[in-house]
Amino acid sequence: MQNKIELINKLPKAELHLHIEGTFEPELMFEIAKRNNIKLAHDSVESLKATYEFDNLQEFLDIYYQGVNVLQTEQDFYDLTWAYLQRAKADNVVHTEIMYDPQSHTERGIDFSIAINGIARALKDGKDQLGISSYLILSLLRHLSEQECIATLEQAVDYRDKFIAIGLDSSELGHPPEKFTKLYARATELGLLKVAHAGEEGPAEYIWCAIDVLGIDRIDHGNRCLEDDKLVEYIKEKGLTLTVCPLSNLKLQVVKDLCDHPIKKMLDMGLNATVNSDDPAYFGGYVNENFKAITQSLNLSAEDVIQLVKNSFTGSFLPEDQVLEHLQEIDHIVEV
Numbered sequence: 001m002q003n004k005i006e007l008i009n010k011l012p013k014a015e016l017h018l019h020i021e022g023t024f025e026p027e028l029m030f031e032i033a034k035r036n037n038i039k040l041a042h043d044s045v046e047s048l049k050a051t052y053e054f055d056n057l058q059e060f061l062d063i064y065y066q067g068v069n070v071l072q073t074e075q076d077f078y079d080l081t082w083a084y085l086q087r088a089k090a091d092n093v094v095h096t097e098i099m100y101d102p103q104s105h106t107e108r109g110i111d112f113s114i115a116i117n118g119i120a121r122a123l124k125d126g127k128d129q130l131g132i133s134s135y136l137i138l139s140l141l142r143h144l145s146e147q148e149c150i151a152t153l154e155q156a157v158d159y160r161d162k163f164i165a166i167g168l169d170s171s172e173l174g175h176p177p178e179k180f181t182k183l184y185a186r187a188t189e190l191g192l193l194k195v196a197h198a199g200e201e202g203p204a205e206y207i208w209c210a211i212d213v214l215g216i217d218r219i220d221h222g223n224r225c226l227e228d229d230k231l232v233e234y235i236k237e238k239g240l241t242l243t244v245c246p247l248s249n250l251k252l253q254v255v256k257d258l259c260d261h262p263i264k265k266m267l268d269m270g271l272n273a274t275v276n277s278d279d280p281a282y283f284g285g286y287v288n289e290n291f292k293a294i295t296q297s298l299n300l301s302a303e304d305v306i307q308l309v310k311n312s313f314t315g316s317f318l319p320e321d322q323v324l325e326h327l328q329e330i331d332h333i334v335e336v
């Protein structure tokens, strides 16, 4: 196991499923709340952390949206993003495709420009000072109406150079992908890439629909595709990557035990599965901790780890030549 831990630590990797609001560590939350004169519902980091026990996605979301309320200024979004980038650097993340939820901020009166400018400024510094490349994904909240999501996308048009894709997150059950057909058609018109959370709690049918109706380029989570053999074949045929989040799945009770986690099965079936941290401040670990936990629980081989890391680049939205460079770098590290 020691050798595999070293391998995980030393391999450069991409992170493809990460909500920046989900990296809001309680310590930073208290610091920013203080400077914004906001009183949190809990009076210590420990008592806040004690609430991080969830029976399902919705219980998590209720707490996650409370945390988000603390973010008010462009500097707050910068600090949040910068803290993640530093943490990612420690895990040897060299490329990240992060999501943020614009509506979690505009819905409470924060101007659209505030979050996107703060995040984008930190991402630029991440490239210049830490050597981490990044793309930004605007994730729309599926518990809101399609009309509201379209209005947010229209607001984002003025910032088109700052993001490359749209996503769909928040409460999955009861909000199937077809609710957002027009939204995704508009994203296509704007030349954006498209991802969506599908098959985290929702059935395989939601994944079919996200692929066929929304035309997604990558699947966030996708765990429940394994319930449908035809769907697995279809995902492979289309070459779609799954951004899998093991510790998130454990914390949100998508799996009861990491020993039952489907990622090894996905790999063995030839699916392009990747490892990601989703909302690491809430789920107990950044990307390397996710790698280590599944390597231990599923007894992954060194080859499995290397495959997962390579998948993170082949599943990224980086141009082909940069993907190849990263793959060559991995081969080089593995050979020595």
Ligand code: ADE
Pocket: 019, 022, 057, 064, 169, 170, 171, 172, 197, 200, 248, 278, 279
């Ligand atoms: N928003 C933040 N994390 C999420 C997740 N895992 N699923 C759906 N929406 C989210």
Ligand code: ZN
Pocket: 017, 018, 019, 169, 197, 220, 278
């Ligand atoms: Zn997610």
